[in-house]
Amino acid sequence: MSRASLFHEQTARQRIASLVDPGTFQEFLPPPERVMSPYLPLLDIPVSFDDGLVIGRARMGGKPVYMAAQVGQFVGGSIGEVHGAKLTGLIQSAARDAIPCVLLVESGGVRLHEGSSGEIAISEAMRAVFECRAKKVPTIAVIGSDIGAYGGMGILTTCCDFRIMTEHGRLGISGPIVIEKWMGKQAYDSSNRALVWKTSGGKTKFLLGDAEILAGDDAGAIASAIEALLEKSRPLTLAGLKSRHGDLDTRLKKFGKTSDPHDLWSGLGIKDTPQASLASAKEFVALAKRKSK
Amino acid sequence: MEKFDKSLSSRPFAWPKRTPWSLAGVVGSGNLEVLLEPNPKSPGKLECRVESSIPGYKDSWIAALDDFASNYPAGGIKATIHDQGADPIVVTFRLRQAYGELLKKSS
Numbered sequence: 001m002s003r004a005s006l007f008h009e010q011t012a013r014q015r016i017a018s019l020v021d022p023g024t025f026q027e028f029l030p031p032p033e034r035v036m037s038p039y040l041p042l043l044d045i046p047v048s049f050d051d052g053l054v055i056g057r058a059r060m061g062g063k064p065v066y067m068a069a070q071v072g073q074f075v076g077g078s079i080g081e082v083h084g085a086k087l088t089g090l091i092q093s094a095a096r097d098a099i100p101c102v103l104l105v106e107s108g109g110v111r112l113h114e115g116s117s118g119e120i121a122i123s124e125a126m127r128a129v130f131e132c133r134a135k136k137v138p139t140i141a142v143i144g145s146d147i148g149a150y151g152g153m154g155i156l157t158t159c160c161d162f163r164i165m166t167e168h169g170r171l172g173i174s175g176p177i178v179i180e181k182w183m184g185k186q187a188y189d190s191s192n193r194a195l196v197w198k199t200s201g202g203k204t205k206f207l208l209g210d211a212e213i214l215a216g217d218d219a220g221a222i223a224s225a226i227e228a229l230l231e232k233s234r235p236l237t238l239a240g241l242k243s244r245h246g247d248l249d250t251r252l253k254k255f256g257k258t259s260d261p262h263d264l265w266s267g268l269g270i271k272d273t274p275q276a277s278l279a280s281a282k283e284f285v286a287l288a289k290r291k292s293k
Numbered sequence: 294m295e296k297f298d299k300s301l302s303s304r305p306f307a308w309p310k311r312t313p314w315s316l317a318g319v320v321g322s323g324n325l326e327v328l329l330e331p332n333p334k335s336p337g338k339l340e341c342r343v344e345s346s347i348p349g350y351k352d353s354w355i356a357a358l359d360d361f362a363s364n365y366p367a368g369g370i371k372a373t374i375h376d377q378g379a380d381p382i383v384v385t386f387r388l389r390q391a392y393g394e395l396l397k398k399s400s
Binding site: 011012013030031032041044045046047048049071073074075 | 294314316319320321322324326328330344345346373375376377
């Protein structure tokens with residue numbers, strides 16, 4: 001895959017096609033089936049044929065995968081009842097068939113217009129992810145677009161075994177505008193893109209260990225990262241959780257009072273922040289020399 | 294919302310044995326999605342269904358769709374559009390894009 005096609009500029013269907021073995025993607029509930037939101041028309045909001053989620057089965061390097069891709073442009077990639085049911089069904093199928101599940105995430109979280117159904121759908125999807133993890137079926141989240149993973153989708157993403165991010169991706173719970181609304185513009189200026197990406201972007205999340213892999217913004221790099229994880233899973237144990245809580249405690253002690261994200265970067269071993277900001281994913285990984293976890 | 298159906302005369306599309314569908318665009322601000330599907334019942338018509346979030350532009354819609362129906366053999370096709378305020382030029386572009394995809398899938 002050449003640099004001519006930037007992953008973050010692709011549509012959901014193009015992203016799937018660019019990652020899987022050519023011609024192997026079989027879509028479940030494709031657009032002609034018209035499984036669409038029953039709520040949006042009641043609010044005079046246009047619906048989409050796939051409710052903002054493309055799901056199906058494909059092969060990567062000859063191996064079967066279940067794959068989902070969210071459509072960020074449709075109501076922010078948000079999860080309503082249908083979107084959520086499709087997502088849950090796909091992850092449950094992965095658990096049942098012991099086939100790895102890859103989620104191409106691009107979502108602000110629960111669709112507020114379908115609040116309760118969306119919240120329930122997210123928790124059902126999380127349960128399905130944990131079913132996969134209990135059965136050692138790999139669940140891999142890829143965050144490679146500006147919308148990123150926020151709200152319930154941010155939580156679901158962190159429930160997966162692995163996270164692959166590009167520097168365009170963002171990961172968090174409350175989105176930048178929400179934080180600004182609650183805390184004020186002086187505390188967090190959501191229009192400051194450098195600040196937003198330095199606090200929730202792919203490079204920072206990789207430094208912090210919240211994303212296991214930082215990949216370049218092209219399908220080739222992302223596909224190889226996924227393929228390397230297709231046979232790996234991370235057991236969810238009490239000891240593992242406690243150790244993770246320990247890490248978070250250390251992070252809070254070390255950076256809890258930090259207000260400048262550059263201090264976070266230098267505290268995590270980045271010597272030359274401006275250089276690292278401009279570095280490619282590969283260069284950044286080399287600069288970071290992150291301790292393996 | 295503005296919702297309407299419109300049937301427009303068009304030369305028949307050369308369907309292959311299989312019956313593919315094609316999709317272009319997404320439902321986002323200033324954009325639309327269009328789904329093209331086979332509609333063997335009326336081989337000489339492009340059957341259109343439009344659902345737009347912006348009311349009051351039915352004449353512009355029909356002009357854009359009719360332009361497409363007379364420029365391309367699109368008879369026997371059903372076009373369903375979910376729109377969120379796309380300009381007429383985007384409407385034409387998405388129709389052409391979906392049509393190109395349909396031709397590719399049909400060959």
